[in-house]
Amino acid sequence: MNRPVRIALVAGEASGDQLAAGLIKELKISYPDCQFVGVAGPAMQAAGCEAWFDSEELAVMGLAEVLRHLPRIYSLRRELIQRLLHNPPDLFIGIDAPDFNLGLEKKLKAKGMPTVHYVSPSVWAWRQKRVKKIHKSVDRMLTLFPFEPDFYREHGVDARFVGHPMADEIPLESDPARACAMLGLKQQSLDIDKPLNRPRYIALLPGSRQSEVERLGETMLATAKLIHRAYPECHFLVPLANPGLSGLFRAMLPPELPVTCFDGKMREVVAASEVVLAASGTATLETLLIGRPMVVCYKLAAFTYFIARSFKLIKSTYFSLPNILAGKRLVPEYAQDQASPENLATAVMDWLQQPGKQLAVKLEFQRIHLQLRQNASKNAVAAIKDLLP
DSSP, X not given: OOOXXXXXXXXXXXXXXXXXXXXXXXXXHHOTTOEEEEEEOHHHHHHTEEXXXXXXXXXXXXHHHHHHHHXXXXXXXXXXHHHHHHSOOSEEEEESOHHHHHHHHHHHHHTTOOEEEESOOXXXXXXXXXXXXXXXXXXXXXXXXXXXXXXXXXXXXXXXXXXXXXXXXXXXXXXXXXXXXXXXXXXXXXXXXXXXXXXXXXXXXXXXXXXXXXXXXXXXXXXXXXXXXXXXXXXXXXXXXXXXXXXXXXXXXXXXXXXXXXXXXXXXXXXXOSEEEEESSHHHHHHXXXXXXXXXXXXXXXXHHHHHHHXXXXXXXXXXXXXXXXXXXXXXXEEGGGOOHHHHHHHHXXXXXXXXXXXXXXXXHHHHHHHHOSOHHHHHHHHHGXXXX
């Protein structure tokens, strides 16, 4: 009797956990008896993955932050390698978390284990020399964005565009009235030619990590105060990923500002909003797919930014995903000192004042949405079947 296929996966943080869960569910259609083990979050575990470690242990951002956690991360990786080599799976799949997974994949591939990396790091934009390590680490790279395989092909890496699972999940049209109802909010008014007796909602997305909220929370609230001074009808909606972030952000709230915080419900908050002020990252892609105009901001730790600037590690013209995917400046983006309350408020209010501009960018977003809507999990399974027994 043939033994079941066994696949090891390592996912970092919530977005990787969701991607891996979708992949596991799709793999079970072709391999009903398949066994899954590794570093898993709650979605992976619910899909049937045995968790040796929790994916939150890898949720560390930036060079300075990683340095503080290196001893724990190295210890986890050593134990993981021992377990994987002691009882080798048929395939190893690293989901995102490139700084952790690529080193792990390199060691496993050297021992003859087939390796796949799902979600390309932004190697085309940041630290391009990593492509040499990727070549030595993975048998196949699965990319979420259509322009990425061309870059890898130039460096001899087998890369396949599979589409983005979020583009499959999120409807092509979102309904702000329905989102408001789901959140228990009054329906907003978007008619700038009539007196406003209902609120206009602005979403603030300060990030899903403590370090992001610490660096951007007060800046976003100062921005909101400037907007509210000019547009008193504006009400600010803030989805927070977990209780720790909720407590951190709520402690920053100025008493006079109309802000409603939510536990999660990020997509509903974005759908209910007219404009979004977002920390750079996955949330900007979700905002694009939901079809809301946005302003993007980013602040690295001072040491991390100094290293990036000093060694010219950043190659891309843009840092926000909407602009990278469009190949042009669709949305305003501000980093470091440029991400000031004054600059951010001016950019948000520019969207509020121009409904025609809002409509134009929504059409661009829908074009990108269709490009990414490829049934990603099914394509990912098809792209790795030849690596399985």
